[in-house]
Amino acid sequence: MTGACALETQSHLKISRNGYQLLVVAVHDSVPDNPALFEKIKTTFTKASKVLYTATRNRAYFQKIFFLLPNTWTNRPEYKPSTSVTISGADIIFSAPRSTRRNFSHTRMYAGCGHQGFHTQLLTDIFSNSHPLVQSSPEKFIVHEFAKLRYGVFEEYSSPGENQFYFSTTYGRLDPVRCTVGLRGVIKNGQAFCLFSSIDPETGEFPPGCTYIPYPFRASGTASMMDHQYVREIKDFCDDDQTPGHFSHNVEPPNRQNRLCSHRSTWDIISNTPDFLNNANPPGSLSDSQLTPQFIVFRAPSRRRRRLAVVLDPPQEFHKRLRLHQAVDHFLTEGFDDETKVAIITNAAHRKGTRMRSRRSAAVKSSLQSIDQFYSLSTMRSRIRRGIEILKKRNSTKEGMEFHLIVISCNNQSGFETEVLQEMATTGITPHFIHCGENGIENMEKIRLQGGHAESRNQRSIFYAVQRLSDKLHDEKDVSVQISNENIELDGDTAYHSEFSLDDSLRGELTIRLHYSTSEPSVQVVAPNGSECIYKSTDRKLRYIRLTSLVSHNEQGKWSITIKNKTPNKESINVLVMLQPIISEDEVPIRTNAWVKVFHEHSPPRVGVYAEVMNGGHPVVNANVTAHVYHEDRKVAVIPLRDSGGGFDIMKNDGIYSNSFTEIESQGRHYVEVMIEDVLTNSEIHRTYELQLPTEKDTEDDQHDLHAPRLDYHTEKIPLRHRLKRSTSSGEFHVDHRWDSLSGGYDYPPARINDLTVTRVNRKDRKVSLSWTAPGSDLDNGRASSYEIRYNTNGTALVLNPKKGMLVKEDMLGDTSGKPKEAGQVETVTVQFPAKMKWVAIMLRSIDENNNAGEFSNMVTTYFVL
Numbered sequence: 001m002t003g004a005c006a007l008e009t010q011s012h013l014k015i016s017r018n019g020y021q022l023l024v025v026a027v028h029d030s031v032p033d034n035p036a037l038f039e040k041i042k043t044t045f046t047k048a049s050k051v052l053y054t055a056t057r058n059r060a061y062f063q064k065i066f067f068l069l070p071n072t073w074t075n076r077p078e079y080k081p082s083t084s085v086t087i088s089g090a091d092i093i094f095s096a097p098r099s100t101r102r103n104f105s106h107t108r109m110y111a112g113c114g115h116q117g118f119h120t121q122l123l124t125d126i127f128s129n130s131h132p133l134v135q136s137s138p139e140k141f142i143v144h145e146f147a148k149l150r151y152g153v154f155e156e157y158s159s160p161g162e163n164q165f166y167f168s169t170t171y172g173r174l175d176p177v178r179c180t181v182g183l184r185g186v187i188k189n190g191q192a193f194c195l196f197s198s199i200d201p202e203t204g205e206f207p208p209g210c211t212y213i214p215y216p217f218r219a220s221g222t223a224s225m226m227d228h229q230y231v232r233e234i235k236d237f238c239d240d241d242q243t244p245g246h247f248s249h250n251v252e253p254p255n256r257q258n259r260l261c262s263h264r265s266t267w268d269i270i271s272n273t274p275d276f277l278n279n280a281n282p283p284g285s286l287s288d289s290q291l292t293p294q295f296i297v298f299r300a301p302s303r304r305r306r307r308l309a310v311v312l313d314p315p316q317e318f319h320k321r322l323r324l325h326q327a328v329d330h331f332l333t334e335g336f337d338d339e340t341k342v343a344i345i346t347n348a349a350h351r352k353g354t355r356m357r358s359r360r361s362a363a364v365k366s367s368l369q370s371i372d373q374f375y376s377l378s379t380m381r382s383r384i385r386r387g388i389e390i391l392k393k394r395n396s397t398k399e400g401m402e403f404h405l406i407v408i409s410c411n412n413q414s415g416f417e418t419e420v421l422q423e424m425a426t427t428g429i430t431p432h433f434i435h436c437g438e439n440g441i442e443n444m445e446k447i448r449l450q451g452g453h454a455e456s457r458n459q460r461s462i463f464y465a466v467q468r469l470s471d472k473l474h475d476e477k478d479v480s481v482q483i484s485n486e487n488i489e490l491d492g493d494t495a496y497h498s499e500f501s502l503d504d505s506l507r508g509e510l511t512i513r514l515h516y517s518t519s520e521p522s523v524q525v526v527a528p529n530g531s532e533c534i535y536k537s538t539d540r541k542l543r544y545i546r547l548t549s550l551v552s553h554n555e556q557g558k559w560s561i562t563i564k565n566k567t568p569n570k571e572s573i574n575v576l577v578m579l580q581p582i583i584s585e586d587e588v589p590i591r592t593n594a595w596v597k598v599f600h601e602h603s604p605p606r607v608g609v610y611a612e613v614m615n616g617g618h619p620v621v622n623a624n625v626t627a628h629v630y631h632e633d634r635k636v637a638v639i640p641l642r643d644s645g646g647g648f649d650i651m652k653n654d655g656i657y658s659n660s661f662t663e664i665e666s667q668g669r670h671y672v673e674v675m676i677e678d679v680l681t682n683s684e685i686h687r688t689y690e691l692q693l694p695t696e697k698d699t700e701d702d703q704h705d706l707h708a709p710r711l712d713y714h715t716e717k718i719p720l721r722h723r724l725k726r727s728t729s730s731g732e733f734h735v736d737h738r739w740d741s742l743s744g745g746y747d748y749p750p751a752r753i754n755d756l757t758v759t760r761v762n763r764k765d766r767k768v769s770l771s772w773t774a775p776g777s778d779l780d781n782g783r784a785s786s787y788e789i790r791y792n793t794n795g796t797a798l799v800l801n802p803k804k805g806m807l808v809k810e811d812m813l814g815d816t817s818g819k820p821k822e823a824g825q826v827e828t829v830t831v832q833f834p835a836k837m838k839w840v841a842i843m844l845r846s847i848d849e850n851n852n853a854g855e856f857s858n859m860v861t862t863y864f865v866l
Helices: 035-055 138-151 256-260 266-271 318-333 362-369 380-393 418-427 444-449 459-472 739-743 795-800
Strands: 014-016 019-021 023-027 064-069 092-095 120-123 165-168 173-176 185-189 211-214 294-299 305-313 341-345 401-409 429-435 454-456 481-490 495-502 508-516 522-526 535-539 544-551 557-564 571-581 590-599 606-615 618-621 625-631 634-641 656-661 668-677 684-692 711-719 725-729 733-735 757-762 767-773 786-792 826-832 839-847 860-863
Touching (some): 023 035, 318 401, 380 418, 418 444, 429 444, 429 459, 606 668
Parallel strands (some): 023 064, 305 341, 401 429
Antiparallel strands (some): 165 173, 185 211, 590 606, 684 711, 786 839, 839 860
């Protein structure tokens, strides 16, 4: 079964014989040159390797770590030059606090429980002993974040904005949100203790300011690494061991782990990941010296000297061949610096003119303008061989040299052969393959493992494909922002009028490219101040018009573009709008990225579609994001992507917009184009800052400093004055013909509800108001038919067997809109519970029109009488 070509991570991290290899740890250039800090980082990872080995019950440790240092650091003889190891492929990134990045350590996740995340960003302040979540144990904190990154587990303490306390049906009282009751501590407000008698009878909460403060030691039990891991006794992940005296996983607290992982323990999730499933990497008995990682240190080059051998294999049809040449010209013209040298290979027999030249040279331009020439005089294999020969001749030991062989084939060539890839690996050449024919790419995964880019596209979206390759070959600061990418059919003697907006984050060089097929149209571009874009150039052989303009803050806002077809014949036109941004320490553009993930653990597999909208490290929320799914040339679905924290979207307002693709009738290759267009100017940048509150001392006779997680978070909401508009695309994914048989003739069930909350409690009348994000009839699409709400006075019993919980009947419901709402909308309902009930635990699930039931939601609890 074929999976997705996803952009979710460029990591090459793997585990073999208990050892993690190819873990890439990068130091961002915001961190000043500091050899002492680097030694501390290495020492900490040595300790973390041993901590991880213990926490995974002797199953995993850090065996080989690649460090990537910035070029702002002094070069040393032991540092290796870096070309293939880049910060974009780093698993863990150390940085200093910056206004354009979130100023707290975190792991970027999107796919949910048991699935790997993007990367972990750690601030260098974790090495200060005063950080509340680290407290002299940075090695434990690294393992805590690595578990989120690698295993897809979550925090077991309360997250920012969540209640620190919940009602425990096990103990019949308010209890701190924690993994086990063995994690001991106190509840305080400043110097004063918060007593249970101080609980407000109306709200059911402690007075404002009351905080649970774990003791830095004296815990009963050794779990959990996901819950205040700095506590001295903690060394394990929470498990389900019910042995008397063992403090096992508590299923009741409404922490992220329980909410997103169906109340399963962290060790249950970890032990069922591919790293350990079916006794993979079984427990060992390694010594401390064997657990010490091997460190290989790379240093980023001061500048990048790229050498590109571009092998073209265009289709026979002239109009398709023209589009390919236009796309390659766009790829080489926009973005690369003048240090980049290029060779265009269209025929292995023609050796003249195929040596390396400047990307702007007349020879390169002439090769691309020769659209009418035939390509059948040599095989693809011989052209690839010619490209390798050219790159070998240019091989150099100069700092920053990079060698890339790029094959773009729109025929049915299969790609790179295994022995060719092996040769390229030994000679330091990175392979890339873009295919716009019918067949797939041979050795696609091997190409990616060698640091290359590989994807299949149809001819219509070739501009998206070369843009994604360009993004991969550039540092983030040099990547252009794509505003729009449109294909239009313009009838004869007609005009096309469109608008695009440049939002508050954009400043730099605006470029508009019109690629036409037959006759040159006229074009007019007008800025918000009414002036016309006057910098214009035309290439009549490659048939495109290029307009540029420098954009300052005064030119932000609505631009208009008018295209007139001056002939009586229909004209096919591609319109690309992009901007090369000006970037500073305090100013970065809003960027987008899209990817697809196929979840094969379900039957039939489920397809998640994702788009990231970020301003540096800060999420952009309330954006209008839609995914257009294509099967070959045909659009098969338009899907709204949401950042609501419900269903496929696991975190609300994190800048990752998500949904599921359920239209699996069309088998074969699919890809996604994502459009962001904020028509109503609702988008906001959310800049969240971590605030460390002063630590408190316990009573003098107890003699313990309570270095608790005394943290607060402040979010600054910055509305955009001008409309947000972007376009991007994902890699391909395949719908297998066997998926139909796996589905059993039924549609997908509704998605699991993972954000059920109690919004209000009338304790006197025993009424509980609930809220959640509506799923659909097919995962997160459509409208469910009904909801099934279950309750019990014992939360643990309800989680273990929700079907045996008591059913909420219709006569118990109030304040409801009746039938379920459309997917993504907020549902509310009030439930009247029976008299004499002291407390209650609640779960629910949705059911579609075919009586397919989704999984039960997260559980919530509340009380009526203490």
